[in-house]
């Protein structure tokens with residue numbers, strides 16, 4: 001019995017801390033883009049001035065890696081519907097072939113596979129380009145606790 005209670009406590013602890021971390025701890029990369037945690041690697045989600053999305057890849061120790069077998073798609077959930085963006089290799093990065101649709105304040109769902117055979121991982125990024133006064137990052141990559 002005591003063993004089960006301990007497992008339950010551990011599970012609850014993970015559930016609580018897990019959701020707390022997801023809500024506040026945004027990490028940013030060298031371009032001040034939002035870091036997406038992948039298995040054994042990390043990706044930096046960055047919105048360029050022309051509103052295309054570019055993704056840079058790093059190993060677990062944040063050493064830059066050229067885009068290789070990763071497959072990325074993004075879906076902009078605009079009020080009028082969902083718009084899918086596809087990515088292509090541009091130098092070391094993966095860049096969306098089309099820019100984000102007009103406006104902001106919508107969710108971008110980013111789907112990343114580390115290789116064609118890998119399981120995909122989804123990230124929901126709240127898209128807002130307003131610069132946060134506290135950390136100086138656009139709100140989609142804000143690292144503040146608010």
Ligand SMILES: [Zn+2]
Pocket residue numbers: 132133134135136137142143144
């Ligand atoms: Zn901030």
